[in-house]
Amino acid sequence: xxxxxxxxxxxxxxxxxxxxxxxxxxxxxxxxxxxxxxxxxxxxxxxxxxxxxxxxxxxxxxxxxxxxxxxxxxxxxxxxxxxxxxxxxxxxxxxxxxxxxxxxxxxxxxxxxxxxxxxxxxxxxxxxxxxxxxxxxxxxxxxxxxxxxxxxxxxxxxxxxxxxxxxxxxxxxxxxxxxxxxxxxxxxxxxxxxxxxxxxxxxxxxxxxxxxxxxxxxxxxxxxxxxxxxxxxxxxxxxxxxxxxxxxxxxxxxxxxxxxxxxxxxxxxxxxxxxxxxxxxxxxxxxxxxxxxxxxxxxxxxxxxxxxxxxxxxxxxxxxxxxxxxxxxxxxxxxxxxxxxxxxxxxxxxxxxxxxxxxxxxxxxxxxxxxxxxxxxxxxxxxxxxxxxxxxxxxxxxxxxxxxxxxxxxxxxxxxxxxxxxxxxxxxxxxxxxxxxxxxxxxxxxxxxxxxxxxxxxxxxxxxxxxxxxxxxxxxxxxxxxxxxxxxxxxxxxxxxxxxxxxxxxxxxxxxxxxxxxxxxxxxxxxxxxxxxxxxxxxxxxxxxxxxxxxxxxxxxxxxxxxxxxxxxxxxxxxxxxxxxxxxxxxxxxxxxxxxxxxxxxxxxxxxxxxxxxxxxxxxxxxxx
Numbered sequence: 001x002x003x004x005x006x007x008x009x010x011x012x013x014x015x016x017x018x019x020x021x022x023x024x025x026x027x028x029x030x031x032x033x034x035x036x037x038x039x040x041x042x043x044x045x046x047x048x049x050x051x052x053x054x055x056x057x058x059x060x061x062x063x064x065x066x067x068x069x070x071x072x073x074x075x076x077x078x079x080x081x082x083x084x085x086x087x088x089x090x091x092x093x094x095x096x097x098x099x100x101x102x103x104x105x106x107x108x109x110x111x112x113x114x115x116x117x118x119x120x121x122x123x124x125x126x127x128x129x130x131x132x133x134x135x136x137x138x139x140x141x142x143x144x145x146x147x148x149x150x151x152x153x154x155x156x157x158x159x160x161x162x163x164x165x166x167x168x169x170x171x172x173x174x175x176x177x178x179x180x181x182x183x184x185x186x187x188x189x190x191x192x193x194x195x196x197x198x199x200x201x202x203x204x205x206x207x208x209x210x211x212x213x214x215x216x217x218x219x220x221x222x223x224x225x226x227x228x229x230x231x232x233x234x235x236x237x238x239x240x241x242x243x244x245x246x247x248x249x250x251x252x253x254x255x256x257x258x259x260x261x262x263x264x265x266x267x268x269x270x271x272x273x274x275x276x277x278x279x280x281x282x283x284x285x286x287x288x289x290x291x292x293x294x295x296x297x298x299x300x301x302x303x304x305x306x307x308x309x310x311x312x313x314x315x316x317x318x319x320x321x322x323x324x325x326x327x328x329x330x331x332x333x334x335x336x337x338x339x340x341x342x343x344x345x346x347x348x349x350x351x352x353x354x355x356x357x358x359x360x361x362x363x364x365x366x367x368x369x370x371x372x373x374x375x376x377x378x379x380x381x382x383x384x385x386x387x388x389x390x391x392x393x394x395x396x397x398x399x400x401x402x403x404x405x406x407x408x409x410x411x412x413x414x415x416x417x418x419x420x421x422x423x424x425x426x427x428x429x430x431x432x433x434x435x436x437x438x439x440x441x442x443x444x445x446x447x448x449x450x451x452x453x454x455x456x457x458x459x460x461x462x463x464x465x466x467x468x469x470x471x472x473x474x475x476x477x478x479x480x481x482x483x484x485x486x487x488x489x490x491x492x493x494x495x496x497x498x499x500x501x502x503x504x505x506x507x508x509x510x511x512x513x514x515x516x517x518x519x520x521x522x523x524x525x526x527x528x529x530x531x532x533x534x535x536x537x538x539x540x541x542x543x544x545x546x547x548x549x550x551x552x553x554x555x556x557x558x559x560x561x562x563x564x565x566x567x568x569x570x571x572x573x574x575x576x577x578x579x580x581x582x583x584x585x586x587x588x589x590x591x592x593x594x595x596x597x598x599x600x601x602x603x604x605x606x607x608x609x610x611x612x613x614x615x616x617x618x619x620x621x622x623x624x625x
């Protein structure tokens with residue numbers, strides 16, 4: 001990706017990236033994708049919807065498209081009814097449609113569901129209907145939960161394409177912690193979207209153009225002309241850029257010099273373009289090292305520079321009448337400004353296009369090239385207003401129109417701030433965030449120390465491999481376990497704390513199950529061929545099986561809400577249920593072969609779901625801690 005020497009080489013490399021992404025997207029959209037949902041979870045919801053739709057179909061107030069099963073919730077944890085309640089069905093939404101009392105409606109629903117072969121018990125509790133699922137239904141689908149490597153994936157959005165824009169670090173600057181959240185959230189959402197059927201194109205929209213590059217090139221000429229630009233390193237580039245940025249605040253001469261260099265760069269000055277390409281190569285190499293470490297992959301790295309010429313042509317040809325009132329075109333200068341509470345400059349009075357112009361050109365390019373149903377932007381919440389403004393102009397200008405299809409939908413997926421452990425905002429300008437590499441190193445060092453304590457018999461290389469997985473997983477889990485719109489504290493101690501809602505808790509339960517499965521003899525494994533018992537031997541086995549059957553439902557919810565924390569919450573609850581199952585349901589050494597087979601299947605299903613769930617969050621698994 002970085003073996004080019006000239007700007008022409010760089011453009012040729014981008015064209016290869018784009019061509020490859022278009023081909024892969026076309027193949028993905030045309031493919032027929034299989035459904036790997038739990039049969040138990042599917043039957044439960046279909047049964048409820050069919051029975052209630054039939055019962056209430058005579059009521060004219062009822063919407064025939066109403067999804068009754070979508071109202072299902074987990075029962076209150078403090079509910080004490082003397083039996084295992086698997087689901088609670090609140091009747092408030094249904095009652096509003098019917099214009100009737102929720103308690104009365106609950107009674108009718110309970111009467112409808114009581115005769116079903118799927119439910120062991122159905123009772124009302126005020127406006128709620130409590131439902132218990134039969135063991136036999138869960139046991140029937142246990143094999144598929146354990147054996148299907150694609151379990152949880154569904155085909156709801158097959159034949160749909162989504163372009164997702166995330167990470168977007170700035171060239172010639174260190175990859176800072178301030179780009180961590182967009183990278184982590186964007187990668188997880190990409191995987192979750194793929195799990196519900198979308199074909200996803202991951203596009204890294206690099207910050208590789210703008211006046212800051214004039215300042216960077218001018219800084220080299222001002223402070224380090226003795227070093228050929230082709231031999232300069234990233235640390236030196238960053239040092240002279242920071243110095244120039246600080247000193248230009250009180251120096252009009254430096255300010256003019258930066259503007260002059262950017263003007264020359266935009267006009268294609270051969271030497272400056274060569275220097276710019278070198279800075280880009282340095283940055284891409286550093287970025288790729290971080291992406292490899294985090295397990296993040298992109299289809300394209302198309303920075304702002306690619307859209308410069310396209311942006312000028314696009315803005316010049318915008319439909320002015322359609323945009324009247326929304327966009328102001330100056331009669332006295334080249335200036336173009338988007339009106340609103342916070343006006344957005346597109347073209348300056350001097351005729352220079354700024355990032356808004358390039359963002360509009362990016363929308364146009366993505367729609368024309370990929371023809372996606374969606375373009376998702378994973379960006380900090382503080383930029384919501386700006387992007388909504390850009391989206392509105394793009395729609396009004398017709399940039400989202402696709403031939404013989406619905407318009408492409410532009411969606412902003414915002415997230416909260418990244419805070420230090422004291423709750424203060426991490427800020428590159430204040431020097432409190434630093435390089436992402438340094439932060440990951442600090443977490444990995446702590447993970448190495450903990451791994452050595454727990455596994456003194458392991459050699460250094462094995463310790464290093466485990467610590468690398470645990471540290472990356474800890475950083476990702478710390479971010480994704482919170483609602484994305486909330487702020488997240490970066491506290492290394494909490495990230496690696498057992499019992500502190502960290503990834504270590506999840507990996508610990510995972511290692512317990514893998515340890516049991518690794519100890520089983522061939523004879524015990526072949527006992528899986530025996531018939532399973534008719535019922536579970538305990539309530540915690542039933543609850544674990546039910547929770548495992550909900551995996552695909554949770555994935556769909558996480559995708560619909562654009563929120564990986566929904567998946568994280570599910571995995572945490574699953575781990576807690578596993579803890580009780582592990583302590584009370586022995587596997588090795590019991591005489592009842594059918595019982596042993598059932599418990600082995602629960603362990604295998606748990607390992608399958610945890611590894612798949614963590615993979616959707618881009619967290620590597622390890623069976624040693």
